[in-house]
Amino acid sequence: MTTFQPFDMERMMSRYENAVEYNLSESGVHPVSIRGLVDDPAVIEGLLDAELNYPQTNGIIELRERIAALYPGATPDNVLVTVGCAEANYITCQTVLTAGDEMVMMLPNYMQIWGIAHNSGIQLSPFHLVAEKGWAPDLDELNAIVSERTRLIAVCNPNNPTGYILSEAEMDGIVAAAERVGAWLLADEVYSGAERLTDTQTPSFWGRYDPVLALGRLRQAYGLPGLRIGWVVAPPDTVDDIWARHEYTTISTTVLSNQLAAIALGPAVRSRLVQRTRDYIRRGFPILDEWLKSHPGVFNLIPSQAAAIAFARYELDINSTQLMERLVQEKSVLIVPGDHFGMDHYLRISFGLPHDYLRAGLDRIHELVAEL
Secondary structure, eight states: OOOOOOOHHHHHHHHHTTTSSEEOOOSSOSOOOHHHHOOOHHHHHHHHTOOOSOOOTTOOHHHHHHHHTTSTTOOGGGEEEEEHHHHHHHHHHHHHOOTTOEEEEEESOOTHHHHHHHHHTOEEEEEEEEGGGTTEEOHHHHHHHOOTTEEEEEEESSOTTTOOOOOHHHHHHHHHHHHHHTOEEEEEOTTTTOBSSOSSOOOOSTTSSSSEEEEEESSTTTSOGGGOEEEEEOOHHHHHHHHHHHHHHTSOOOHHHHHHHHHHTSHHHHHHHHHHHHHHHHHHHHHHHHHHHTSTTTEEEOOOSBSSEEEEEEOOSSOHHHHHHHIIIIIOEEOEEGGGGTOTTEEEEEOOSOHHHHHHHHHHHHHHHHHO
């Protein structure tokens, strides 16, 4: 039996995110309040009258219709609503992979799938985003490692932690690699809608190839992490198989989360939420960028194209996890160490936050940097 691999980043956040004064570890923007989401008295009354029963366990039809509308050609039968994207990742991998299978994964990346592979006896081969190329993917490396044994290719677009957005040609290259061997393509697309430099939403891998598993959630692009709503969009037979695993884990999300998520993904509200997210990102990035540049020779950043996070390299003689722990203990600030992405001497810092809060947190980090 393999040794259990904890999910290092989420273990850290579980311990510290509600214990520090300044949490700069989140990957989404400052959360929306219920008042900020729902302002129609009739809708509020409807929510107050809702019976706290189980909803349809794969997601209420109105919510699945609104998720399907985000993916050209999809129907509600292509959609399973899950408890966040974490459950979607977990039960999707359970469905399409078995011990001994080979998975190819983009790195750096959100490391949940890496841990799932380790804990499930899945053989994992990485292909990399290359800092020297502005975080563009090494497609030659991808093509070299994809083989007839490859069962699944996992990507994150826009990427966590770098904020890189794949070009159309790069997306086509990844699809071609999967198609060559008939592998599943798992696309974590939770940052789609959180673009910094454009109002054009990042396109999905859905519709480019039949065996696609497109995952989303209401945290990063919508500012609604507390609803714990995620989803997977896949061929209907596969959705049904994943749904069967869902019944072993959480059974369903809550009825209120379903109803509030359906409100959030209504066209008018969704447009407002996405614009709010982009505003936080576009106003917060210059603050962080100026702060990083005020430490010449210490930080180097390839600016992110999307997401409320920056993945900055630092030139200090200290391991990134040790630096994180000192920030927590000495300055009551939480950031994500590069170790949690397999890349020491990097830090992931969030900036989609109220400006006074962001500046105060950065001031605390400066204090420790100055000491070092």
